[in-house]
Amino acid sequence: MLGFPLWLRIGHYLNIIFMTLLMRSGMQILADHPMLYWNDDCAPGSEWIKFGKKVMPKDKLWTSLDQAEAINPVLGITGGRHNLGAARRWHFFTAILWVTNGFIYVTLLFATGEWLRYVPVSWSIFPDAWHTFLTYASFHVPPLAAYNPFDPLQQLTYFIIIFILSPLQIITGLGMSPSFIGRFPWYSKMLGGKQAARSLHFLGFVSFVVFVIIHVTLVAFVHSRTLIMNITVGGPTGNWNLAITIFWLAILFMILLNVAITWYTLRHQRRVQDILDPFVNVFMRILGRLPSRQAYTEKDISPYFIVNGPPPRDADWQTLKENDFKDWKLEIGGLVKRPCSLSLEDLKREFTKVEQITKHNCIQGWSGVAKWGGVSVSDLIKRVEPFSKARYMVFYAYDTKYDTEGVEGRKYYGSFTLKEMMMPQSILAYEMNGKPLPLEHGAPLRVRAESRLGFKMVKYLKSIEFVDDLRTIGDGHGGYRQDVQFYDNIASI
Ligand SMILES: Nc1nc2c(c(=O)[nH]1)N[C@H]1C(S)=C(S)[C@@H](COP(=O)(O)O)O[C@H]1N2
Numbered sequence: 202m203l204g205f206p207l208w209l210r211i212g213h214y215l216n217i218i219f220m221t222l223l224m225r226s227g228m229q230i231l232a233d234h235p236m237l238y239w240n241d242d243c244a245p246g247s248e249w250i251k252f253g254k255k256v257m258p259k260d261k262l263w264t265s266l267d268q269a270e271a272i273n274p275v276l277g278i279t280g281g282r283h284n285l286g287a288a289r290r291w292h293f294f295t296a297i298l299w300v301t302n303g304f305i306y307v308t309l310l311f312a313t314g315e316w317l318r319y320v321p322v323s324w325s326i327f328p329d330a331w332h333t334f335l336t337y338a339s340f341h342v343p344p345l346a347a348y349n350p351f352d353p354l355q356q357l358t359y360f361i362i363i364f365i366l367s368p369l370q371i372i373t374g375l376g377m378s379p380s381f382i383g384r385f386p387w388y389s390k391m392l393g394g395k396q397a398a399r400s401l402h403f404l405g406f407v408s409f410v411v412f413v414i415i416h417v418t419l420v421a422f423v424h425s426r427t428l429i430m431n432i433t434v435g436g437p438t439g440n441w442n443l444a445i446t447i448f449w450l451a452i453l454f455m456i457l458l459n460v461a462i463t464w465y466t467l468r469h470q471r472r473v474q475d476i477l478d479p480f481v482n483v484f485m486r487i488l489g490r491l492p493s494r495q496a497y498t499e500k501d502i503s504p505y506f507i508v509n510g511p512p513p514r515d516a517d518w519q520t521l522k523e524n525d526f527k528d529w530k531l532e533i534g535g536l537v538k539r540p541c542s543l544s545l546e547d548l549k550r551e552f553t554k555v556e557q558i559t560k561h562n563c564i565q566g567w568s569g570v571a572k573w574g575g576v577s578v579s580d581l582i583k584r585v586e587p588f589s590k591a592r593y594m595v596f597y598a599y600d601t602k603y604d605t606e607g608v609e610g611r612k613y614y615g616s617f618t619l620k621e622m623m624m625p626q627s628i629l630a631y632e633m634n635g636k637p638l639p640l641e642h643g644a645p646l647r648v649r650a651e652s653r654l655g656f657k658m659v660k661y662l663k664s665i666e667f668v669d670d671l672r673t674i675g676d677g678h679g680g681y682r683q684d685v686q687f688y689d690n691i692a693s694i
């Protein structure tokens with residue numbers, strides 16, 4: 202006899218909680234680059250849908266940060282504009298809980314025989330579901346007897362939600378991880394590309410929203426008393442007062458939890474970063490171990506490549522630029538036996554040139570393919586001979602960052618573990634698409650670490666320092682965006 206055992210009711214409720222958090226954090230992430238594409242070049246105008254009304258100027262340099270839209274904190278988990286670090290943190294943390302809960306739920310379904318409630322075992326489900334649909338369409342309600350425990354249309358819908366739509370969200374979610382698609386480009390191709398994965402993930406979200414609206418409407422209007430009893434006290438013969446009390450308390454708690462998370466996160470960004478990242482990092486590390494093996498072809502190169510992080514206004518970089526960076530030198534020091542200082546000429550003359558055609562993945566969501574030419578970081582590491590206690594490389598840039606109000610902040614910097622930098626597609630690039638690195642893309646030299654998100658790849662390089670601990674650098678979180686915008690540091694998803 203199929204009923205509503207306690208574990209099923211709890212699983213259902215936890216699912217509601219996690220779904221609300223996933224949806225709100227997802228919308229916040231989308232607001233940071235509120236355009237969706239079916240192509241991975243992301244040229245302005247090539248999107249199939251755009252939220253917000255911003256139009257970028259044609260005659261002056263803009264960056265992807267300018268494209269971010271503000272979002273209401275009721276919809277977005279942290280609200281406002283460019284609150285991406287916290288949104289990602291909540292999205293990934295909740296995703297872990299949602300998948301775990303779903304996994305337990307499905308396991309118990311099969312262990313207890315309850316799976317029969319969702320999995321249709323006869324093709325007659327289709328004509329039967331159609332019949333139910335016609336009943337609703339003519340503003341009639343199927344009799345209670347049609348529910349055992351669900352009517353055919355309900356059963357078919359739930360089956361699709363649990364066994365098709367949910368796995369698809371996981372599959373398309375993974376299809377956006379730079380580490381995963383960097384290591385397995387075929388996976389990305391199978392989904393139609395990085396942006397197709399992103400678009401499909403969004404359409405999956407829309408399907409969930411449509412489902413929730415219909416589901417809630419039907420519960421409210423069709424045999425609602427029985428359904429509410431089923432999902433709270435486990436059956437229609439229980440205590441109605443208890444059932445309706447549980448029902449409203451559960452909704453109240455869901456709302457309060459959402460408000461509390463938004464409120465707390467906005468006030469304690471750093472604490473939320475420090476508390477949640479260790480959980481998320483378990484998965485970030487697993488994916489982060491995958492070395493990039495991308496080999497796109499010349500014809501994949503994006504005709505247009507979005508910029509993020511405008512060229513430095515700083516006088517020292519401006520002076521170097523005047524002279525085509527002939528006086529520029531990369532200072533390498535810290536925990537190394539042989540510190541050195543290398544000009545562009547030195548880099549070209551003394552190291553083997555490597556080239557790679559790869560896909561760039563910005564944390565905001567856009568992508569682009571380019572050919573990068575330069576020196577392999579592992580060659581550089583061999584040259585300077587780090588001491589055995591050196592664990593990280595810190596990359597310092599020339600650009601001072603300004604906040605959205607134009608207030609001057611600190612200098613850009615980033616870092617990697619030596620392990621990450623020993624990967625074959627970790628290079629320092631002085632060329633893009635066969636030409637000297639353009640000013641806005643990081644001249645004269647930038648990092649390319651192809652299995653990571655774009656913000657890790659420091660442009661306008663000034664110096665490199667080998668260190669044993671990141672906690673003493675900047676605010677100690679591994680980079681400018683980690684310190685100031687609360688981004689996560691591994692950035693493999
Ligand atoms: N020095 C410096 N490096 C930087 C940035 C920056 O603002 N300053 N932005 C980062 C971000 S968020 C991204 S997505 C990439 C963008 O590279 P692109 O402008 O060549 O597309 O550079 C990264 N490196």
Ligand SMILES: [Mo]
Pocket residue numbers: 509563564565655656
């Ligand atoms: Mo970025």
